[in-house]
Amino acid sequence: MPTTPATFPARSFAVIGAGLAGVACARTLAQAGHTVRLFEKAPKVGGRMASRHTPFGTFDHGTQYFTVRDERFSAALDSTPGISRRWSANAVRVLDPYGRVAEAALPRPESHWVGAPSMDIVPRHWAQPLAEGGALELGAQVQLVERDALDADCWQLHTLGDDGSVHVFPGFDAVLLAMPAAQAASLLERSRLAPAFVQRMRQVEVAPCWTLMLAFPQALQPGLSHLGPQWNAALSTHHRIAWLARESSKPGRGPIERWTVQASPAWSAEHADDDPQRVEAKLRRAFAEVTGIRAEPAHVEIKRWRHAKTVTPLGRSHLWDARLGLGACGDWCLGHRLEHAFVSGLELALAAIAP
Ligand SMILES: Cc1cc2nc3c(=O)[nH]c(=O)nc-3n(C[C@H](O)[C@H](O)[C@H](O)COP(=O)(O)OP(=O)(O)OC[C@H]3O[C@@H](n4cnc5c(N)ncnc54)[C@H](O)[C@@H]3O)c2cc1C
DSSP states (O other): OOOOOOSSOOOEEEEEOOBHHHHHHHHHHHHTTOEEEEEOSSSSSBTTSOOEEETTEEEOOSOOOBOOOSHHHHHHHHTSTTSEEEEOGGGEEEEOTTSOEEESSOSSOOOEEEESSOTTHHHHHHHHHHHHTTOEETTEEEEEEEEOSSOTTSEEEEEEETTSOEEEEEEESEEEEOSOHHHHHHHHHHTTOOHHHHHHHHTOEEEEEEEEEEEEGGGGSTTOSOSSOSOSEEEEOSSSEEEEEEGGGSTTOOSSEEEEEEEOHHHHHHTTTSOHHHHHHHHHHHHHHHHOOOSOOSEEEEEEEEEEEEEEOOSSSOEEETTTTEEEOSGGGTOSSHHHHHHHHHHHHHHHHOO
8 A cells, every 4th residue: 555654743644434535534544644443333334335245146135326527536446446347328218107218317317336246345456555554454343432441532443253252453543434424423432432423423314225136047048138117217207116136237247137126215214124025025026016027036135224215414524523532424425426435434534644
């Protein structure tokens, strides 16, 4: 990782959450010459910038594609060529509730980008220098943030490992939370810290998303190029489905026909606590109605994202209290797009190291 020698005393940061916001934040701090430790409760980095790897190929079951409007995001992607590629946006349609094409293009035409060969490559690649430097703690759920027992000017974190092990990490000058607003608020409440942050976080609204993954290897039979519609991706106005995409149409992906189907925010919220099997059955019926594909899939999986899409954002790029040395970032600060997560993480890091 290119480092800029610090012209000021290097400080020690804990970043909690290794989604794109946390990775962008941590790599910016490290590139500026500071000491960083990145904590992630999952066994891998990426958060919602996720890919499910199956014997039939991968599914981008979180972020489907991303757009690039901020030049700092563009520069960061350019600095690691080859891990993101354009995905033909001319295949995106807007459908009426019966699955008929209502509009042949999205209202705002712009390039659609995907990670290549899968979406999760981008955060994995950007976090690699941290991992190599021993600064990445995977499977480490931060349960408490408190003042350091040996130095009251610093912070220490308590983590719970996958195996039930508990660890205390002391000596941080600042702690930066890069997790969904509701989870960040709960952690601060549990730690009895920053009630003003908690109040702001509780005003953020985020919708869940049920996501269905289907694979149809039978479409590889001679004479068949794919099943169902000619388009590869669509915004849908069906009451259950908001988005569906043929994963195999993305660049660098395997040839087996695979679809990712996202339920609408309203339907997902209404059925948030339903039995996954019932949700799967309902979404499969809706998928058949929209695409006309009635073949039996060889692979079916369902995933519930409890914190998927920001409905009401914070309205500023981050929260930072220089006196306390506490901050928060995430897509929820600015909106619902992946780029919002990147910009939020970057701007929190820049605020935290400003002289
Ligand atoms: C189904 C779905 C589809 C989407 N489609 C698109 C799309 O097409 N285009 C687009 O631009 N955006 C899309 N998004 C949104 C995009 O994925 C998010 O904006 C972005 O990934 C959010 O990144 P983040 O770092 O803010 O949060 P996250 O990715 O949620 O990262 C937070 C991380 O914090 C970790 N964590 C939480 N609590 C703790 C703790 N106590 N200790 C340690 N770690 C913790 C979590 O495990 C997670 O890894 C989609 C999201 C979903 C769910």
